[in-house]
Amino acid sequence: MELLTNLAHGFAVAVTPMNILLCLIGALVGTLIGVLPGIGPIATIAMLLPITYKLDPTGALIMLAGIYYGAQYGGSTTAILVNLPGESSSVVTAIDGHQMAKKGRAGTALAIAAIGSFIAGTFGTILVAALGKPLTSVAQAFGPADYFSLMVLGLVCAIVLASGSVLKAIAMIFLGLLLSTIGTDLETGEQRMTFGLLPLADGIEFVTLAMGMFGFAEILRNLENTESRDLVQQKVTNLMPTKADMKEAAPAIARGTVLGSILGILPGGGAVLAAFGAYTLEKKIAKNPQEFGKGAIRGVAGPESANNAAAQTSFIPLLTLGIPPNAVMAVMVGAMTIHGIVPGPQIMTKQPDLFWGLIASMWIGNLMLVIINLPLVGLWVRLLRVPYRMLFPAILLFCAIGVYSINNQPFDVVLTAFFGLTGYMLIKLGFEPAPMLVAFVLGKIMEEKLRQAMLLSRGDPWTFLDFSKHPISTVLIVVSVVLLILAVTPALRKKRDEVFVED
């Protein structure tokens, strides 16, 4: 009952006209930057920080949080329409979402993404409110060894389920891991594979790689092959999902929501693992997995629900511990400190207005987003009718601005162009970028956690299988090994061809 009183208090805070307005502004701005490729929530929140100085802290955070989860809604739009994942979590959305667009079902894909996100967002918010504290201890149970093993499981999934040539998929995974090691060595401060270039000192940005490998490469491919791009433009059928679509997507939304909520609590790659895991899960339990990669609605509904659920539950470590689990949350912590709120475990008790007001506003914001986004579907789909010769320079321009805005570094734009050419060549040679991007994201965390676990165990490689000390790690490794063994059995080898097909 205490929960209900608290939530009532939260809604009382969140529904003041001012806070409603701020929530709406946040959600709108979030949608906009999500749609614009490359311009991410971190740069936007940093840019908008100055205008929050005059606001009260609760209102300021309501707006900034709106930008964050609003971007999750908007992010799927470009992924579906132009195969351009702006956020690491929408890489998998692009796979089937863009195929749906090519079949003239862009509207359906966008609508199902919005509906799935709303359901997931609602569930995630309730989870934050009801079980924030106990879930924090779950996240705290994960040590470096456990994280490493979780990343191993992620990579094994990528190997097992990659399409086309296994050898090529494994090669791409290793390329992704290799690229993730560029930059300053965490422990020694030594520069690795930077060719003495200062802009590479902190490694390659995910957005730089993704924009190049997906966005720029896709544009090159479209310019070469006019047929496939006209497909997207000419065949726009129904905008809204039919009853059959909803029935098909509903279980995927439910599964994605649960998986995303759990993985979102874990700091680091939570949202990416969530989207990726949800796609893998949907594909594995599907009756006709050969549809995946060719425009399966579950391939959109599952990961989109998962990443939005994860976006909500990733507030748990911030709100209950005051520790930011990712870069966006770190900027939110900065916003709190500018307003004189010291992030820490006391936020819940010392700032009940902020804590419960923010949670209530997250649900209100999600509701606003689904109301904003559903009518917009028609508009976005019409955008596809813009002649490609006008659309692609605009996409390139926004990509360039977005990539530049991450570090204010011109070098990053050049690097994106380089990855664009590389991506184009790789596609031509039958190498798929998706497993590489997943490996790139997981690789960074994996290396950090591997080294921490090895240092903590004083160099004992068996630490990952030490059940008495790291039970979570042990279980994850065992599951990974079982999956690998299953992979060599013929039944599953056939299935492998069906995830991560992009063409």
Add this chain to the structure above:
Amino acid sequence: MSFTRRILMAGSALLMGIAGAAAQAYPNKPITMIVPFAAGGPTDVIARIVGEHMSRTLGQTVVIENVAGAGGTTGITRASRAAPDGYTIMMGHMGTHGAAPGLYPNLAYKPQTDFTPIGLAAGTPIVIVTRKDLPVKDLKEFIDYAKKNEKTINQAHAGSGSVSHITCVLLNEMLKINPTPIPYQGTGPALNDLVSGKVDYMCDQIVSVQGQVAGGGVRGLAIATTARSPSLPNVPTTMEAGLSLFQVSAWNAVFAPKDIPAEAATKLRDALVKAVTDPATKAKLEGLGGVVPDAAGASPEALARLVRTENDRWVPLLQSRVKQ
């Protein structure tokens, strides 16, 4: 009036117009302050608070531009190469201007000679924190414990070259202890593992750890200042705890590129002093656990001295302990 003459007159009027614009008092357009760390971090927050007040005095917006990378040296390198017109300034830092020459052999700037020091903004003192269940009550017991358990004790830090890394290098050197350093990708994850008890201790800025200390997530053993912090009144100073030589603060100071016009330097200095002595701004900075200088402490001369003494302290230590 001949045509030529008319042209000449128009031309001279135009020139006078340009001269007039140039003579127009500094600043006549927004000023960019480069912050060499990501948005949301302690240096960024301090830069935003101070920059906001400086904007009011200068009559022009001070725009914060975050250029993160390589321990802050990417942003400072870029700022040091900006036009010396007073429209690009930077928030330098203990790392970028004090310790960097000891960490980066190919550093593209010289902290003592390549800048116009404007003044100190605020320092955030270092706090020594341990996991809450480490069996020690105070710094003295911790030192004994660390010496006895040298083989098993783990010290977290936020990555090579970070404040939490180099300040603990100094601490360990002073205590003559050899823990196993565990690197993390930033303060957040390091603090997370300290709260959950996976590592034993770390050194970090008060602004990053005070919430956890106050909330009981970690234990604060000592703060590296001469006076206790109002933000953490229960944490003794290193003086009280018997380690008086460990006086460390992650200071943040405004610098401009070398040779900016004297007028711009004076105006920037005045605006900075006004910002840090303003009661509201001061209270905000102190709320973060910051130590705010008085007018004399915020002077360019004091800052130039600070850079020299910090270079003397960090560079030899880091060259011997970090880069073998």
